[in-house]
Amino acid sequence: MHYEAWINERLCDLSKRHLDRHVQAYLEAGGRIRIGDRTYLNFSSAAEALRGAGCGATASRLLTGTLTWHDELEQKLARYKGYPCALLFGSGFLANVGTIPALMGRNDYVFADKLVHASIVDAIMLSRAKLYRFRHNDVEHLERRLIVTESVFSMDGDLAPLQDIAHVAQRHDAMVMVDEAHATGVFGPKGGGLVREWGLEPMINIGLGTLGKAFGGYGGFVACSESMRAFLINHARSFIYSTALPPSVVGAALGAMQMIEESCDLGAQLLKNAAVFRNRLQEAGLNTGNSASQIIPIMVGKNSKALAISKKLREQGIIGLAIRPPTVPQGTARIRLSVTLAHTREDLEHVGQVIIATAQGEGL
Ligand SMILES: Cc1ncc(COP(=O)(O)O)c(C=O)c1O
Incomplete structure (x- = not known):
C-alpha cells in the first residue's frame, strides 16, 4: 500500500463529491x-x-478560526521539523487523538510501543483499529500498517531505535508516526527533534509535537507531507470540530521559535547538563534506566518507597514527583526528574547530593 497514493485518492474522492475542506x-x-x-x-x-x-x-480552523498567525506558525514549524507542511491542533493530546483515527479504522492494524503516552493509546482505541503493543524498543516484535512510537519516552527518557523502526516499516509497507513531545526543542539542529537529528524525515510519515513543553506555551502540531496535511484537515475530528488556538497562544509559540532560531543550540546545552547530572546519580549507584535525555528516572520499584522519597525531597525544597502505575508498568515506580535550562550546574550539583543521600537513606 502506498500511503501517499491512498491519501491522494481519498482527497480526490472528497473533491469530486464537493466535500473537501x-x-x-x-x-x-x-x-x-x-x-x-x-x-x-x-x-x-x-x-x-x-x-x-x-x-x-472564536471559531474552528475550518470556519473563521484560521488567522494569518496560524499559517505563519505552521510554515515555520514545518521548516523547523524538516517537512513540507505542518498542521496545528489544540494540544499534543488532541493531535494524537485527531491524527490516528483519521488514518486508521476498524479493519486496520496499529503497532504501538508498550510505553507510548496515554494520548496515543486513547487515539488508537478511538480509531477502533486492532492494537498490538510491541515490547519496549523491540523492533523484531513489529509487523505492518501504522507503527506509532515516541522518540524520547516521557517516563523513561530513553530513545527509540527510529532507524530500525523506519526500516521495519519499509519492509512491511507500514506508515510511521513519531511523537516528539519530549524531543522537540531539545534534540537535533536548533531542537528540531530526533527524526531531524537522524535525517529520517523521508521515512517517518508524521512527526508529532507539542508547544506545551520546550516551547513553554500550549498547543500541538503534526509535521508531514502536503497531502497528509490536506487529509488531516478533512478527517481529523479534533482539528475540524474544535476552536482554533488563540492568537495570543500562537504568538507566544512564534516568539519561542524566534528565540530558538536566534540562540545557539539550547538543546545541546541542556543535554550536556543532563548527562553530567545523570552520571553523578549513576556513579552513586542509582538506577536511571536507559535515560539518554533530559528526562531522568530514578527507578525505585515500590509505590510506597517512591512516595516516601518524593516526600523527603519536597521537605528539602526539591520537587521530584513519584510516578506510579498506571502511568508506568506495575513494580516500576520511580522518581521522575526533568532537567531544564532553568537549573544551573550548581542547582544540579546540590539536587544530586540531596537525592543520592535521600535515596540511599531509603535503601536504594
Ligand atoms: C509523549 C507525549 N505525547 C503527547 C502529550 C500531550 O501533549 P499536550 O500536553 O500538548 O496535550 C504528552 C504530554 O504530556 C506527551 O508526553
Missing part, C-alpha cells in the same frame, strides 16, 4: 473581519465583541 487565514477574529480591502460582518463567530486578534480565535 480547506483552511483560509483571516487577519482578524470576531464579529467583523477584514479580508483584503473589504470588511465582512462575521456571523460565523460566536463572539462578535472580540475585536482584532484578541484573546480567542
